[in-house]
Every structure is written in structure tokens, then in C-alpha cells.
Amino acid sequence: xxxxxxxxxxDIAERLNLATSTISRALKDHHTISDKTxxxxxxxxxxxxxxxxxxxxxxxxxxxxxxxxxIPTVTQxxxxxxxxxxxxxxxxxxxTVIIMQSHDSYDEEVNMxxxxxxxxxxxxxxxLAMETRDTSHFHQFSNNNIPLVFVDRVPKDYNxxxxxxxxxxxxxxATKHLIEQGCIRIAHITAGxxxxxxxxERKRGYIEALKDHNVDIDENLIINLNSVTYxxxxxxxxxxxxxxxxxxxxxxxxDILAVSAVQTAKKRGIKVPEEFKVIGFNNDPxxxxxxxxxxxxxxxxxxxxxxAADIIIKNLKSSKNxxxxxxxxxxxxxxxARESSQK
Amino acid sequence: xxxxxxxxxxDIAERLNLATSTISRALKDHHTISDKTxxxxxxxxxxxxxxxxxxxxxxxxxxxxxxxxxIPTVTQxxxxxxxxxxxxxxxxxxxTVIIMQSHDSYDEEVNMxxxxxxxxxxxxxxxLAMETRDTSHFHQFSNNNIPLVFVDRVPKDYNxxxxxxxxxxxxxxATKHLIEQGCIRIAHITAGxxxxxxxxERKRGYIEALKDHNVDIDENLIINLNSVTYxxxxxxxxxxxxxxxxxxxxxxxxDILAVSAVQTAKKRGIKVPEEFKVIGFNNDPxxxxxxxxxxxxxxxxxxxxxxAADIIIKNLKSSKNxxxxxxxxxxxxxxxARESSQK
DNA sequence: TTGTATGCGTTATCAG
DNA sequence: CTGATAACGCATACAA
Numbered sequence: 001x002x003x004x005x006x007x008x009x010x011d012i013a014e015r016l017n018l019a020t021s022t023i024s025r026a027l028k029d030h031h032t033i034s035d036k037t038x039x040x041x042x043x044x045x046x047x048x049x050x051x052x053x054x055x056x057x058x059x060x061x062x063x064x065x066x067x068x069x070x071i072p073t074v075t076q077x078x079x080x081x082x083x084x085x086x087x088x089x090x091x092x093x094x095x096t097v098i099i100m101q102s103h104d105s106y107d108e109e110v111n112m113x114x115x116x117x118x119x120x121x122x123x124x125x126x127x128l129a130m131e132t133r134d135t136s137h138f139h140q141f142s143n144n145n146i147p148l149v150f151v152d153r154v155p156k157d158y159n160x161x162x163x164x165x166x167x168x169x170x171x172x173x174a175t176k177h178l179i180e181q182g183c184i185r186i187a188h189i190t191a192g193x194x195x196x197x198x199x200x201e202r203k204r205g206y207i208e209a210l211k212d213h214n215v216d217i218d219e220n221l222i223i224n225l226n227s228v229t230y231x232x233x234x235x236x237x238x239x240x241x242x243x244x245x246x247x248x249x250x251x252x253x254x255d256i257l258a259v260s261a262v263q264t265a266k267k268r269g270i271k272v273p274e275e276f277k278v279i280g281f282n283n284d285p286x287x288x289x290x291x292x293x294x295x296x297x298x299x300x301x302x303x304x305x306x307x308a309a310d311i312i313i314k315n316l317k318s319s320k321n322x323x324x325x326x327x328x329x330x331x332x333x334x335x336x337a338r339e340s341s342q343k
Numbered sequence: 344x345x346x347x348x349x350x351x352x353x354d355i356a357e358r359l360n361l362a363t364s365t366i367s368r369a370l371k372d373h374h375t376i377s378d379k380t381x382x383x384x385x386x387x388x389x390x391x392x393x394x395x396x397x398x399x400x401x402x403x404x405x406x407x408x409x410x411x412x413x414i415p416t417v418t419q420x421x422x423x424x425x426x427x428x429x430x431x432x433x434x435x436x437x438x439t440v441i442i443m444q445s446h447d448s449y450d451e452e453v454n455m456x457x458x459x460x461x462x463x464x465x466x467x468x469x470x471l472a473m474e475t476r477d478t479s480h481f482h483q484f485s486n487n488n489i490p491l492v493f494v495d496r497v498p499k500d501y502n503x504x505x506x507x508x509x510x511x512x513x514x515x516x517a518t519k520h521l522i523e524q525g526c527i528r529i530a531h532i533t534a535g536x537x538x539x540x541x542x543x544e545r546k547r548g549y550i551e552a553l554k555d556h557n558v559d560i561d562e563n564l565i566i567n568l569n570s571v572t573y574x575x576x577x578x579x580x581x582x583x584x585x586x587x588x589x590x591x592x593x594x595x596x597x598d599i600l601a602v603s604a605v606q607t608a609k610k611r612g613i614k615v616p617e618e619f620k621v622i623g624f625n626n627d628p629x630x631x632x633x634x635x636x637x638x639x640x641x642x643x644x645x646x647x648x649x650x651a652a653d654i655i656i657k658n659l660k661s662s663k664n665x666x667x668x669x670x671x672x673x674x675x676x677x678x679x680a681r682e683s684s685q686k
Numbered sequence: 687t688t689g690t691a692t693g694c695g696t697t698a699t700c701a702g
Numbered sequence: 703c704t705g706a707t708a709a710c711g712c713a714t715a716c717a718a
Contacts, residue, residue: 025688054711059396070413380704396695401696690715691715
């Protein structure tokens with residue numbers, strides 16, 4: 001077995017009778033190094049199997065070209081698409097992405113944030129954990145000039161970059177769509193108000209749409225959940241179908257909830273969309289698998305990821321110490337009318 | 344804005360009039376340091392907002408307590424569950440996980456591998472890209488005593504740890520199940536033979552099961568695909584349904600393919616499972632969403648992730664330079680009989 | 687165009 | 703029990 005010690009620029013320097021500084025510069029195409037030397041160095045590096053030690057470089061230069069991503073989980077379609085977007089953009093600028101999952105736990109989020117800081121990431125992209133109420137664990141980034149971008153589930157009061165959709169108007173659009181499809185008893189599921197208020201905003205849109213179109217607001221048709229699993233959705237739907245009369249429409253703020261409602265309806269012999277129309281949120285893959293296909297609101301996950309990464313990279317480039325208010329980027333959503341809300 | 348320079352052990356040392364070495368040791372509960380000092384140091388560190396610089400520690404100690412994960416994508420349910428398993432185990436032993444996606448491209452995989460090495464990860468867990476035929480880019484790990492574990496899509500000839508399921512027997516079980524449900528014209532979809540031979544193995548199991556049960560093997564019922572997207576599945580299914588007579592069963596080596604077959608069948612008025620029974624593979628979430636629910640083969644993604652991480656960590660602990668043959672870990676699969684293959 | 691010297695923050699070795 | 707010092711591998715300021 002080869003007990004290969006890692007090859008360093010020092011090894012290359014020795015072999016070529018050059019200074020380490022020359023090697024270091026040649027490897028990065030520094031303009032003060034002759035083409036000849038550059039070629040020679042690169043060739044030898046290749047031959048010797050040199051791989052730069054990013055730890056050393058990071059320590060020395062205090063920049064790691066690494067973007068830390070801190071999200072609840074990678075298993076949600078929305079979030080994995082977000083990652084995908086981040087990665088695509090990062091890769092173009094030669095940034096490495098390191099992903100950590102909070103599993104929607106505040107404590108884990110705090111730990112992971114520390115770990116990211118400990119790893120001296122160049123920038124951070126975060127979608128908050130469900131549990132998170134306090135965001136002081138992000139101060140370490142802000143205080144040290146490490147660009148921080150919140151995505152989707154963002155804190156309300158934190159002067160940093162945010163990439164979001166307009167949840168209010170999305171909720172409004174979804175509800176309006178159901179009204180236009182003839183619904184007059186529209187139910188809504190919402191989730192425990194948290195820091196980010198994402199579900200609250202969607203609910204606000206729902207309420208406003210009802211008001212604007214003179215549809216009665218019935219508190220019995222609004223179900224409040226603490227979490228948004230499939231099982232929660234089944235419970236909520238059953239509660240709705242126990243009403244008399246049952247609602248004729250549902251705006252669910254997530255496709256999983258919507259799907260659970262459709263399936264519960266089917267199980268109870270309620271016809272979708274004839275007796276009960278549904279619109280979800282996110283445009284998850286399942287929305288096209290379920291029968292009937294689910295109407296939903298698009299959520300531009302990949303675009304959001306790209307936008308967030310762009311902000312980080314741009315900010316790092318200009319290295320401006322701006323105390324300016326950080327902008328909020330709003331991305332578009334659209335109603336995707338499929339079978340589950342057909343007239 | 345606070346222009347906080349990072350707090351270092353040097354800052355703590357200065358404040359407490361102690362040596363940096365004392366601080367370093369105190370922070371790690373070294374037994375040669377008095378309890379009093381340890382307490383004092385920890386308190387001050389906390390107060391000053393000290394966060395260890397893992398780059399420096401990694402550089403110095405040549406170990407980073409980081410596991411690099413190199414997989415095709417995080418968006419596949421199987422792979423995101425795998426990650427989940429890796430993370431759970433890693434976190435218990437205080438390892439950090441860094442994830443990179445090859446997007447099934449050989450070139451990206453080579454790059455990412457270099458990047459992981461460059462980051463001096465302590466160990467690597469990899470599921471190969473579809474495109475990968477050559478695995479020499481992993482030698483850098485093997486040669487430098489960095490534990491390497493392949494998972495699921497593994498190379499055939501590479502003396503390193505492997506965590507897999509027995510694809511042959513899984514394919515056999517799936518096919519046998521269809522036979523037991525009364526199928527006699529069982530179709531199969533397979534994918535271009537690659538290094539890992541995962542699909543080939545499943546196909547081999549399919550063939551053997553047919554033979555063992557005296558069911559005719561009809562080459563027309565076996566469709567070979569280059570990729571395994573939903574669209575590919577639709578094409579394959581249509582080809583099968585254009586046959587006369589159509590097959591009465593299908594073993595699809597992935598749930599997406601199976602779902603596409605079910606939906607294509609429905610579109611063409613073919614009744615599932617009455618006229619056409621289907622079994623998939625992986626037990627993806629969609630398998631429980633589609634109507635009828637999809638029979639499938641379980642794939643213990645999270646367990647595999649845990650097993651792989653365990654191997655890395657154990658190996659790192661014992662730091663034995665074993666030239667021994669590396670073991671292969673086989674995990675169990677099961678037939679999950681649901682509606683789509685009902686008699 | 688290249689070389690010299692230094693420091694990034696930590697830990698391990700050795701000395702006290 | 704604590705301190706001084708060197709070393710990890712690289713990048714930069716400065717010198718030549």
C-alpha cells in the first residue's frame with residue numbers, strides 16, 4: 001500500500017527548483033509569472049498528483065469559497081430543488097456548497113449555524129426551521145460580514161437579504177381561482193403561526209379574496225394545524241368532511257395536505273372535483289401523479305436557489321461593507337389549474 | 344456595524360494571562376488541566392463568542408471530522424433518505440456531512456471527488472453516477488487511507504467497502520410475486536448496463552424467476568432504456584401496450600417507471616390490476632399516492648446510510664491500516680404487496 | 687519575473 | 703498543572 005503523503009506546493013517547488021510562492025502563483029495563472037513557468041508548474045503538479053489543500057488556503061486567505069446551506073430537510077421536493085438551484089449557480093463561480101439539515105429543530109439549527117461558522121463558510125443560505133422563534137444565532141454571520149440570505153421561510157425582522165414569494169398574493173390567487181370555479185364554501189388549512197408567517201400570509205390572501213368576492217368567511221372552514229404531515233392532512237380533511245354541508249372547495253397551503261384531502265375525499269365517496277375542488281401549493285411531483293391531477297400554485301424553488309446564490313456571490317465579489325438595507329427579492333408564483341379544481 | 348474580527352484562542356489567552364496551549368487543552372477537557380482553569384476558560388470563551396476555527400484545526404491535525412457524500416442528486420427520494428441516514432449517524436459521533444451532487448455526470452463526479460479530497464474529508468460515501476465507467480478518481484482516497492464506502496450503485500471491481508442490497512434476489516422476489524398473482528406474460532424494463540450492474544442484476548433475477556417457474560421468456564417483453572425518467576417510462580409502457588396480446592404483468596426496476604406504466608395503462612383503458620399487474624422498486628412516496636397503490640420492493644435507504652456512515656466512523660477510530668479485503672454489507676429487501684398487483 | 691519571509695489558528699511536543 | 707514553540711500548507715507583502 002502506498003503511504004502517499006499529500007503532495008504540497010513545497011514538493012513541487014523542490015522538484016523544479018523554484019520558490020513556493022512561484023508555484024502558488026503559477027497555479028492560479030498569476031500575471032507576473034511567465035507562461036513557460038506556468039505551463040511547467042502545472043504539468044509537474046498534474047504529474048505529482050497535487051491537489052490543493054483548501055483548509056490551508058482558507059485559513060491563510062480567510063475565504064473558503066464555500067456556501068453553507070441550512071435547511072430543514074433535503075427530502076422535501078421544494079427544498080431539494082432549491083439546493084439544485086444553489087448548486088448550479090455556485091458551481092459556475094467555482095463555489096462549493098455544504099448542506100446541513102436542521103430537521104425543523106431550533107437546537108439543531110443553532111448547532112449547525114455554529115458549525116457553518118466554524119467552517120468559515122463564505123456565505124450562508126438558510127430556510128428557517130419550523131421551531132425557530134429567535135434568530136440571534138445568525139448574528140455571528142452578520143457581525144462578521146458573512147453574507148446571509150434567507151429563503152422562503154424567512155424571519156420578519158432581520159436586516160439581511162431575503163428571497164421569497166409573495167405568499168399573500170399567492171393565497172389570494174389560489175382562493176380567487178376556486179371562486180371562479182364556482183366554489184362558495186371554501187375551506188382552508190393553515191399552520192401554527194411562526195416567526196416567518198408564511199402560512200399566515202397565505203391565509204391572509206385567502207381571507208381577502210373571499211372578502212373581495214363577497215364570499216362568506218366561515219371560521220369552521222378554517223383548520224389550524226401544528227405540523228403539516230400527510231397524517232395531519234387526513235385529520236383536517238376528515239374534520240371538514242364531518243361538517244354538514246361539507247365545503248365545496250379547499251385551498252391547502254401545501255401539496256401534501258391537498259393530496260391527503262383528495263384521497264380522504266375519495267375514500268369517503270366524495271367526488272373531486274365535482275363535489276369538492278382542491279388547490280394545493282408548491283407543484284410537487286406528486287401533484288401530477290395523483291388522480292385527479294392536482295391544481296396548485298407554482299413555487300419557483302430552483303430560481304430561488306439561483307437567486308440566493310447569486311446574491312451571496314455578488315456580495316462577496318464587491319466586498320462592500322454596506323450598511324444599506326438589504327433588499328428583498330420577490331419571485332413570481334402562478335396558478336396551475338389542473339383537474340382537481342375543474343368546473 | 345461591529346467589525347468583529349474572529350475571536351481566537353489567542354484572544355482568550357491574552358485576556359486570562361494564560362498560554363494558548365492551555366486554552367486549547369482546557370476547551371477539550373484535557374485531563375492535565377485543573378477544573379478551575381477549565382471552567383474559567385470555557386466561561387470566557389463563551390463570553391467572548393469564541394468559535395473554533397475548524398480549518399486551522401483540520402490543517403494542524405490533518406483530520407477534519409467531515410464525511411463527504413457524493414451522489415447523483417439529492418432530489419431522488421431514495422438518495423435523500425440515504426443522506427438522512429448518514430446524517431443521523433454522523434451527528435451522533437460529531438461528524439459533519441458535506442454533500443455533493445454529480446448529476447449522474449462522470450466529469451462532475453471527477454471534479455467533486457477532487458473537491459472532497461481538496462477539503463481533506465475524513466471519509467467518503469459515494470453512489471456512482473450513471474455515466475461512470477471508470478473509477479480511478481477514487482484512488483486518491485484509497486491511496487491516502489481515507490475510508491471509502493460505495494452505496495447502492497457500486498463498482499464491481501474495487502476493493503473497498505460496499506453497502507448494497509441483493510438486486511438479483513430482489514428482482515427474483517418481485518417477479519415471483521407477479522407469478523404467484525397469476526401473471527404469465529410478465530414484462531420487464533431495464534436500463535443500459537453500467538459499471539454497477541444494478542439493473543442487470545434485477546433483470547437476472549427476473550429471468551431466473553421466470554425459468555424456475557416455467558414461465559416463457561419473451562424478449563419482446565423486455566424493454567431496454569438508456570435513462571429512467573417518467574417520460575422514458577411512458578414510452579416503454581406504450582411499446583408494451585402496442586403488443587398483441589399485451590403483457591399481463593410488469594416488473595419495473597423503479598417506482599417512477601412503474602407509476603408511468605400505471606398511468607399509461609389507465610389512459611389507454613387498461614385496468615390495473617385486473618388486466619395488468621405492476622410491481623415497482625424503492626417504495627418511493629408516490630407509490631402510496633398513486634391509485635391503485637403500487638406494489639413495490641422496499642429499499643432500506645436510511646439503513647444503508649447509517650451503515651455506510653458507521654463503517655467510516657469505525658474505520659477512522661481504529662485507524663488500522665488494513666490491507667484486508669473490505670467487506671460488502673448486504674441489506675434486506677422485501678416485497679410490499681399493495682393494490683397494483685392484486686389478484 | 688521570481689524569491690524571502692511571515693502569518694492565518696490550532697494542536698502536539700517538549701520543557702518547566 | 704502550565705508554558706513556549708514548532709508545524710500543518712498556502713498566499714501575500716515586500717524585496718530583488
